[in-house]
Amino acid sequence: MLRGVEISARRTAKQRIKRRVKSGEGGAERCIIPGCGRPTMKAAKEGLAPHHCRTHVEHRARHGSYWLKTYTAAELKPYLTAASSYVRLRAATDKFIAAAVTAMQSALDEAGPVEIATRLKGMSTGKRAKIALARLRVARVQPERLVAIVLAVNAIAEEKGHRAKEFRTVQAGKTAHRLASGTGWVSYDAQGREHRSRIRAYPRSSGPVLRLIGRMLEKPCDWVIEKHLKGVLAHKQRHGRGPRKAPR
Structure with a gap:
């Protein structure tokens, strides 16, 4: 009975949203991002976003910002190298880093079982985020x-002046998500030999799930960021390698 009530409530909510989308009332006519000029989703009757077009709404869903793009691996590498070295040197002696590592391990241990990427559709945001952490644990x-x-992520954002909290959260989630996001398949021939498929399925790296993954990673690290962000940046300046000069 309860299940039927939930389905009915969801159906009613969807109908209400469709009516609001079709009305096209309220909000701006054009996207407020400078130089865009596209109609807002509200004006185009494509969604409820009153001030941004579909392109920029989707950009924010993927990257955590309406205009900033995800950091490339090359951009992030010197900061990740410095942060990894910094954490490794202090994990045994600094109480904030030690507590963050312990809490992160608990989050991984309590994430539950892993599910293959093709079976995530229809699951709740929380369930999918926990499966992402479980996949990191299995890897x-x-x-x-x-x-x-x-x-x-916080170090590079600080140095580049990217202050938005959402952007930093999404970048942390995306960077961790890359480490173990895909699902591959293993088959065995008549002789029992293992064959790994080159085809892999990847869950979508976008939307609320990505933000929740980022928040789950950030939560154990709040005090570490507060106490050690400047130290990581200083460590990068002292020990980081500058860009290589092109040979003459």
């Missing part, structure tokens, strides 16, 4: 690595 990603990722 044997160490908690120190995840703490370093959160520190590295």
Whole structure:
């Protein structure tokens, strides 16, 4: 009976949203991002966004910002190297880093079972985020690595002046998600030999799930960011390698 009530409530909510989308009332006519000029989703009757077009709404869902793009691996590498070294040197002696590593390990241990990427559709945001953490655990990603990722993302964002909290959260989630996001298949021939398929399925790296993954990673690291972000940046300046000069 309760299940029927939930389905009915969801159906009613969807109908209400459709009516609001079709009305096209309220909000701006054009996207407020400078130089865009496209109609807002509300004006185009494509959605409820009153001030942004579909392109920029989807950009924010993927990257955590209406205009900033995800950091490339090359951009993040020197910060991740510095953060990893910094965490490794202090994990045994600093109480904030030690507590973050312990809490991160607990989050991985309590994430539950892993599910293949093709079976995630229809699951709740929380369930999918926990499966992402479980996949990291199965891939044997160490908690120190995840703490370093959160520190590295905040370090590069601080240096580049990217202050938006949502952007940093999404970047942390995306960076960790890359470590173990895909699902592959293994088959065996008549002789019992293992064959791994080159085809892999990947869950969508976008939307509320990505933000929740980022928040789950950031939560154990709040005090580490507060106490050690400047130290990581200083460590990068002292020990980081500058860009290589092109040979003459």
